[in-house]
Amino acid sequence: MSDPIIHMDKIEKHFGPVIALAGVSFDVRAGEVHCLLGDNGAGKSTFIKTMSGVHKPTAGTITFEGREMQFDSPRDAMEAGIATVYQDLAMIPLMSVTRNFWMGREPTRGKGPFKRFDIGRANAVTMEEMRKMGIALRGPDQAVGTLSGGERQTVAIARAVYFGARVLILDEPTSALGVRQTSNVLATVDKVRAQGIGVVFITHNVRHALAVGDRFTVLNRGRTLGTAKRGEISAEELQDMMAGGQELATLEGSLGGTV
DSSP states (O other), X not given: OOOOSEEEEEEEEEETTEXXXXXXXXXXXXXXXXXXXXXXXXXXXXXXXHHTTSSOOSXXXXXXXXXXXXXXXXHHHHHHTEEEEOTTTTOOTTSBHHHHHTTTOOOEESOGGGOEEOHHHHHHHHHHHHHHTTOOOSOTTOBGGGSOHHHHHHHHHHHHHHTTXXXXXXXXXXXXXXXXXXXXXXXXXXXXXHTTOEEEEEESOHHHHHHHOSEEEEEETTEEEEEEETTSSXXXXXXXXXXXXXXXXXXXXXXXXXX
8 A cells, every 4th residue: 555645643632722633644645535434513625735735734744645744824835735725616607617727826028128928838728737627618608607516626637737736635525516527526536537537525415425435534623533444334224323323322212312
C-alpha cells in the first residue's frame, strides 16, 4: 500500500473555549477516495478548512508527501497541491465556462503592452478538459449559469485537476443535486481517482459515499469514530455511527423501543 499523500495526525482546533476538533487523524492516498462522513455539527467544515489552510491547527501535525507542513493560507495549500471545491463553487454565473475555468490564472500571449488574454488556447483547453470529464459543452462561451448543478461541479473539479491538484477536497458535492446530476458527479469523482489523485469526499449521505469510496471515516462532535475499508462496513453501520448509534440504542432502551 502506498504512503499517504497527506496525513493529518491528532489535529485539534480550538476557538476560544470551544473545541471544534479533538484529536482527529485522517489520511488519503494517491488514486483513493477517502470519504469523511458526519452529521451537521460533526466538525467536517472545520476539518477541511484546517486541511486546506484556512485554519491553523491548535495542535497536531500535517504531513504532505512525507514532509511536515504548516499552511499559513489557502494559497500555501493550493501551491502544495491541495485543491478544495466548496458547495458554493465560487463561480460567476453570467461569465462563460472558459472565463470561470481560468479565473485568476488566465493564459496570455504577447509581451509588455501587447500582452493579452490568449482566448484561443483558453477555449481549446477548456473544451478538452470538460470532454475528458464527460461534459459536452455547446461552446466555450456558454455561460456557467446555463449549466446544471452537476455540470458546474464538474467545471470546478476539472479546473482543480488541470491546475495540478494532488489532493482534491470535495465539500458535500452532491448535497443539492438530483439523481441524474448526482450520478454524473460521482462518475467524475471516479475519473479523478483513475488519474492517481487522492480525493477527500465530505458528505452526510451514506449511499453516495458507498458508491465511490475506498475508505470511510466517521466524524462525530469533533472526534473520529473509526475508519473502515470498502466491504468492511454496511450502510446501516455507517448511518448508526453518524447518528451516535450507542446513544440512540440507549435512548430506545429507556423508552421501551419507541424511538
